[in-house]
Amino acid sequence: MANEQLGHVLVVDDNLVNRLTLARSLEQQGHSVSLAENGQQALDMVRAMSFDVVLLDILMPEIDGFEVLTRMKADQDLRDIPVIVISALDDIESAVRCIEMGAEDYLPKPFDPVLLRARLRASLQKKRLRDLEVAYLRQEVMLRQNEKLATLGKLSAGLAHELNNPAAAAERSADQLRTTVAQLQETQLRLGALGLSGAQHETLTQLDRTAQQRAAHPADIGSITQSDRADKLERWLEEQGVAEAWEHAPTFADMGYEIGDLVALQQIFFTQHLPIVIVWLSQTYTVYSLLEEIAQETGRMTELVKALKTYTYLDRAPIQSVDVHEGLDSTLVMLRSKLKDRITVRREYTPNLPRIEAYASELNQVWTNLIDNATDAVEGKGEIIVRTRQEGECVVVDVEDNGPGIPELVQAQVFDPFFTTKPPGEGSGLGLNISHNIIVQKHGGTIALTSQPGKTRFEVRLPLKLATEERALD
Ligand SMILES: Nc1ncnc2c1ncn2[C@@H]1O[C@H](COP(=O)(O)OP(=O)(O)OP(=O)(O)O)[C@@H](O)[C@H]1O
Ligand SMILES: [Mg+2]
Structure with missing residues (x-):
């Protein structure tokens, strides 16, 4: 001493x-x-x-x-x-x-030696406390940094998977498109050699338009009806001498065509020309639907990248005017592969919630930790409710799950660093501690826990405006 x-x-x-x-x-x-x-x-x-x-x-x-x-x-x-x-x-x-x-x-x-001793002792003590504080803050910054990485690490596995699925699907569609376009070119040359009349050309133009529209809005018929129709179509196409009828029949069924629609073409085209027209229509429709698929898959990828950008607030200032719903939604997109079909997420958002002044990407870390914990807590199928509301000068966000709950004895410890009940490698026990720091120290807010079996709720309360000292943190 x-x-x-x-x-x-x-x-x-x-x-x-x-x-x-x-x-x-x-x-x-x-x-x-x-x-x-x-x-x-x-x-x-x-x-x-x-x-x-x-x-x-x-x-x-x-x-x-x-x-x-x-x-x-x-x-x-x-x-x-x-x-x-x-x-x-x-x-x-x-x-x-x-x-x-x-x-x-x-x-x-x-x-006066006595006074000298007293003054020195007081100063040295203060210095020591200050040194400790600095060391603590340094350590905390390191922890926070690690946790940032951990959160991203947690997400990146899921995100890679989420991006990979549409990317692979788009690639497959593009491959198929290459083959089909080549086939369609060939069919088109054959059609050109038939010497079709103006009226027949007009019909082809209409058929092309129909194919395009139906590809964009595929018929919503059950799979049983569809395979039933495809069977019938296949038999009819075989009777008309269409080669590879088995391949074209499901395409027409997809397009919402029945035998009657094809029979109508017999009025317009010579019987010997009909198989070429039919193959042309089938291939045309296939091209349009592959293009549609590619557009959808790449659209999903764009949506994910957009969510990632919103989530990280890359290339934007740390303090933002934040739409809390936007942050919650992008977090949910990021966690989608973890939630899968196991967890139903119910969003009970209050409309017209005011924007808040906040450290945007840090807040998303908090949502990630809370939703991640809730997902881990719920066994088997479960439900997470994300609720928002305004209370006076604050915005309140609840993350609630119907998992087994947190025993009362443990409740006081969950915000402690390194407290975890998860097996090694699965939890570092930092999620809630970091979340607590982000909410309380960086935003002057509060985070409260209420829990009983079947209902665990973390309630985050954030002021609409940051105080001056919180703005100075970054
Ligand atoms: N919604 C919840 N339901 C039940 N227990 C929970 C819930 N949220 C947190 N806990 C308990 O609190 C502990 C600490 O949570 P915290 O997020 O701090 O760490 P972790 O999830 O174990 O690890 P990490 O988040 O660092 O990966 C958890 O291990 C768990 O026992
Ligand atoms: Mg956690």
């Missing part, structure tokens, strides 16, 4: 007797002491060595105590070293001025 109050002290005084008196007294108390005889020397020494306290005389030639103090307070690395100014009793005003400039305390001359 005694050791905790000992430190490395720099004594700055141009008067040799004062320096030596102070040094002796300090050494007797067990401190280690260095001496500087002017302001410049003092500044050089604090930059070169580490000190726990500086005892600083005010009146010195050239660089005086005020100047040393000013320079130390302006320097990020020196700012936190406590300075105790040494002042003559008749110059209390200068001491007060130094304290206003950031000095920790003052020591009147002539020196």
Whole structure:
């Protein structure tokens, strides 16, 4: 305990007797002491060595105590070293001025060893607490950084999967499209050689338009009806001498065609031409539906990338005017593959919820952690409710699940760092701690937990506006 109050002290005084008196007294108390005889020397020494306290005389030639103090307070690395100014009793005003400039305390001359001991002890204690605080903050920043990575890591596996499915599907469709277009070109050449009439050409144009429309809005008939129709169509097509009828029949069924629609074509085209027309129509429809599929799959990819951009708020300032619903929705998109069909998410959003001033991507980390926890908690099929509302000058977001709940004894610990009930490798126990820090420290909000079996709710309350000190955090 005694050791905790000992430190490395720099004594700055141009008067040799004062320096030596102070040094002796300090050494007797067990401190280690260095001496500087002017302001410049003092500044050089604090930059070169580490000190726990500086005892600083005010009146010195050239660089005086005020100047040393000013320079130390302006320097990020020196700012936190406590300075105790040494002042003559008749110059209390200068001491007060130094304290206003950031000095920790003052020591009147002539020196009283008891007072010296008390003042030093207080300063050293404060310094130690401040050092601890700095170390704690550093550690926390590191943890937060890790958690940022962990959250992204958690999401990236799911996201890769979510992106890969439409990408693979689009690629398959593009492959098929290449083959079908080549076949269609060939059929078109054959059609061209038939010497069709103007009316027949007109019909082809109409058929092309129908194929395009139906591909965009496929008939919504049950799969049983569809395979039933396809069977009938296949038999009819075979009778008409259409090659590979088995391939074209399902296409016409897809298109919503029945035998009657094809029979109608017999009125317009010669029997010997009909098979070519039919194959042409089938291929035309296939091309349009493949294009439709590609558009849909790439659309899904675009939607995901958009959600990812909203989620991370990449390339945007950290503090945003945030639409909470947008953040929640993009988080849900990001977690989609984890939720799958197992979890139903019910969104009970209050319409016209005001935007809030917030650290946008940090908030999304909070939603991710809460929804992720809820998903882990629910066994088998379950439900998560995401609810929003305005209460006075706050926006409130609830994340509720119907999982087994958190035992009362444990409830007080869930926000502690490293508290987890998950097997190693599955949970770091940081999610809620980080979420708590983001909500409470960065936003001046609150996060509260209520839990019973079948109903666990985390309630996050965020002020509409950030306070000045919270804005200064980034
Ligand atoms: N909705 C919930 N239902 C039941 N238990 C929960 C719920 N949310 C959190 N918990 C409990 O709180 C613990 C701590 O949660 P926290 O999010 O901090 O860490 P974790 O989920 O275990 O790990 P990490 O989030 O770092 O991957 C969890 O291990 C779990 O026991
Ligand atoms: Mg968690």
